[in-house]
Amino acid sequence: MSEKVKQKFDGYADKYDEWFMKNENLFTSELRLYKKALGDITGKKLLSVGCGSGLFESYIDSSGIEGIEPSEDMGRIAEKRGVNIIKYGLIEDVELEDQSYDIIYFNGSSSYIADLAPVYAKCLKALRENGRLILLDVPKESAFGLMYLLGTSLNTYDHEYLKGTMPKLPYPLALASSGAWHTTEEKIEVLKKLGISKFSFYQTLIKNPLYTNEEPEEVTEGYKSGGYVAIIAER
Ligand SMILES: C[S@@+](CC[C@H](N)C(=O)[O-])C[C@H]1O[C@@H](n2cnc3c(N)ncnc32)[C@H](O)[C@@H]1O
Numbered sequence: 527m528s529e530k531v532k533q534k535f536d537g538y539a540d541k542y543d544e545w546f547m548k549n550e551n552l553f554t555s556e557l558r559l560y561k562k563a564l565g566d567i568t569g570k571k572l573l574s575v576g577c578g579s580g581l582f583e584s585y586i587d588s589s590g591i592e593g594i595e596p597s598e599d600m601g602r603i604a605e606k607r608g609v610n611i612i613k614y615g616l617i618e619d620v621e622l623e624d625q626s627y628d629i630i631y632f633n634g635s636s637s638y639i640a641d642l643a644p645v646y647a648k649c650l651k652a653l654r655e656n657g658r659l660i661l662l663d664v665p666k667e668s669a670f671g672l673m674y675l676l677g678t679s680l681n682t683y684d685h686e687y688l689k690g691t692m693p694k695l696p697y698p699l700a701l702a703s704s705g706a707w708h709t710t711e712e713k714i715e716v717l718k719k720l721g722i723s724k725f726s727f728y729q730t731l732i733k734n735p736l737y738t739n740e741e742p743e744e745v746t747e748g749y750k751s752g753g754y755v756a757i758i759a760e761r
Contacts, residue, residue: 534597538600542579545695549695561585564586567629569590575617577604580606580608593610594611596615625655636663659717673691677702710757724760728755
């Protein structure tokens with residue numbers, strides 16, 4: 527009998543949602559970016575790669591959204607929230623029909639995938655003409671990215687070097703340290719090599735992480751300042 531492989535987010539479904547709920551203003555900022563990046567989804571066919579617990583999807587009309595999610599813990603919650611999970615598994619192991627989606631998006635999921643080129647290539651093929659691949663992530667080079675890398679290398683956020691710099695409730699260290707963090711430029715390069723030339727960028731979480739949860743932030747154009755960045759690539 528084959529044993530179920532433990533996925534990175536197994537056992538963290540409650541902690542993940544709880545972290546966002548306790549960091550309500552940070553969540554609102556990220557949700558604003560998510561909504562801005564998706565735009566009007568009326569009548570469109572969407573795929574959320576690594577949809578997790580469907581937390582963000584639960585704030586929009588999720589009825590036309592399909593999901594792929596390796597962690598059953600997370601995916602079962604997403605299903606209850608209206609996401610149609612087409613596969614419990616890794617995007618690497620899924621076959622997608624050519625030209626079948628208007629939008630495919632990775633909300634925070636690219637940060638857990640080391641080799642992005644084959645995965646993005648697969649998704650671009652599955653997009654219809656003028657379809658969009660949307661990548662939302664914490665950039666490796668941002669204050670948040672550096673905080674996760676520091677926490678990982680020190681094996682704690684509670685270190686004297688970091689005294690006075692940490693937000694009250696930093697992202698769970700186990701999830702920060704299992705990430706494969708990428709810079710925004712790295713992802714742009716991967717997409718350019720795959721033939722993409724039309725890009726737009728939006729960002730939020732401009733403040734230092736210590737102050738991010740004080741109030742929701744606006745979404746602005748660009749990618750060079752934000753702790754959460756959306757790359758929109760048009761096919
Ligand atoms: C940071 S969470 C984001 C979850 C959700 N998209 C959200 O925004 O709340 C990253 C998600 O990517 C999933 N994931 C990790 N590696 C993956 C892969 N290779 N293929 C698909 N999903 C993956 C994880 O299980 C996890 O649910």
